[in-house]
Amino acid sequence: MKKYLSHxxxxxxxxxxxxxxxxRSPRTIxxxxxIFKFVAMVKYKTKSGDIIDEPWILLKDLDYWISAYEKMGxxxxxxx
Numbered sequence: 001m002k003k004y005l006s007h008x009x010x011x012x013x014x015x016x017x018x019x020x021x022x023x024r025s026p027r028t029i030x031x032x033x034x035i036f037k038f039v040a041m042v043k044y045k046t047k048s049g050d051i052i053d054e055p056w057i058l059l060k061d062l063d064y065w066i067s068a069y070e071k072m073g074x075x076x077x078x079x080x
Contacts, residue, residue, distance in 0.1 A: 027052065038057070
C-alpha cells in the first residue's frame with residue numbers, strides 16, 4: 001500500500017496562485033506561494049485530498065509548468 005505525504009488541508013493557510021484540473025482525472029494540481037521565490041506545486045487526489053507529490057519550483061518557472069500541464073489537458077482555474 002502506497003503511503004501519501006500528507007493531506008491537502010496542510011495548505012489551507014497558503015496563498016493559492018492557481019488550481020488546475022483535468023476532466024475525468026483523479027488528480028488536481030495546486031500552485032501555492034510558499035517561501036520567497038518558491039512555489040509549492042502540490043499534486044493531490046481530488047476526492048480524498050491525499051498529496052501525491054509536492055515539489056517546489058522557482059517562481060520564475062511557474063509559467064513553464066502551467067503551460068506544460070495545459071498541454072496535458074489540464075485547465076487553469078483562476079477563481080480561487
